[in-house]
Amino acid sequence: MYQKWIKVLSTCALFNGINSDNLQGVLHCLKPKVNSYEKNEWVTAAGEKIAGLGIVLSGEVVVAQENAAGNRVIITVDGPGEMFGEMTAFLESVESPATVMARAACTVMFLPAGKVVSCCENSCASHKLMITNMLKIVSEKALVLHRKVEYLAIKSLRAKISTFLLEQHKRTGNTTFMMPLKRNELADFLNVTRPSLSREMGKLMEEGIIEFHMSSVKIKDLDSLRTMAE
């Protein structure tokens, strides 16, 4: 029944250490629902009760947060094998503050939260493993938010950009790389406006600290960048 997705699911952190056979059993026991969405369709709107734990099977979803002023702040982008809703799935009486939207046409599997925690007879060992995995996943998620807080707490735009570029440098191990976000998205992520971002990046180029064209960026003066990130 779920054979089609076993391969993707085995890459999901929730099923870490569970082999295909056991995974089949677990799925059969969890009775997950699978839905498909078109690009830009809502998967979950803010305030709506999430149908449990979500796992992206194909395509991509954007997890974002809309504040009262209507500005959308991107939290993460999830692709195949990645999860969302892990923050609220185990908390009763908490409506999710996040919104989930299909960034591309996608298929999503929903796991009922209650079944994830309670062991059943046929595959209790796997269930226990799942719980341990879940604990790590949620901890990890908290840490991601923690880093998000770090970004938002940076006061100057220049320092935000510098920090972001240094992180890309560290990630790719290269001084030339492609930006993983478009200008608009980066501006959202750093919580500034796009023209301000463009202006500041222009200045960094003028000063010979970086060079860029569209999404490709080259760091020319790593030390200056480090100083400015503080």
Next chain:
Amino acid sequence: MYQKWIKVLSTCALFNGINSDNLQGVLHCLKPKVNSYEKNEWVTAAGEKIAGLGIVLSGEVVVAQENAAGNRVIITVDGPGEMFGEMTAFLESVESPATVMARAACTVMFLPAGKVVSCCENSCASHKLMITNMLKIVSEKALVLHRKVEYLAIKSLRAKISTFLLEQHKRTGNTTFMMPLKRNELADFLNVTRPSLSREMGKLMEEGIIEFHMSSVKIKDLDSLRTMAE
């Protein structure tokens, strides 16, 4: 051996649903360490490996984050029965980005993370309950960080203050209340400077929207405040 602390510990969310007798057993099995700290003493410095899960037995600790520029951003204040380190306790090879400092003289219990997850024979039922509690706790923590992100994402100082005041109003159910943070701390929390905070609060008073003297605040125009928080 841990009798002295049973009462406090039973208020800790980690031991929710575990009665005193079982708690004694669990503690005996977990073999926690108890340390005392003086006011302003470091409990855990940034980057240091946390000794596991921390539970405040008496006094208060401040969990904060120091960014590269040296600005301290308060994450939470934990009192008796409250925990810290729950974010990193279950993640190997992750150094904690947070710092923990004694806000007042305090006593702290540390639980080895590994023992929390793995069942032992004598009190397996209680251990299982602990794991479920832990899952809820970490989820809750993630949600708190999520709210923190919401605050930081607010762009104008006026809206930040309005949001904060509205939250106090909601919390106390009263239009007159005591601020739980000093000006410096509030400025830290909202990620702005103290003079700017004072200036803006002064303006709000001038406009007849609020009234305040030191830490006591009275909301005079709730609707305006709501509009400004957006």
Next chain:
DNA sequence: ATAAAACGGTAACCATAGTTACCAAAAACG
């Protein structure tokens, strides 16, 4: 009780980034 330290308000000046609007380049679509 008194000195010292911490806290909080204020004001002038300045730097940073938001706003708006316009245009060019690139990508998507038929």
Next chain:
DNA sequence: CGTTTTTGGTAACTATGGTTACCGTTTTAT
């Protein structure tokens, strides 16, 4: 292909909030 849509750079003007410094008040320590 050519057209439409999306994306991104730029510039003038404005608003917001940071900086610094000073001073009175409140709290803490001795």
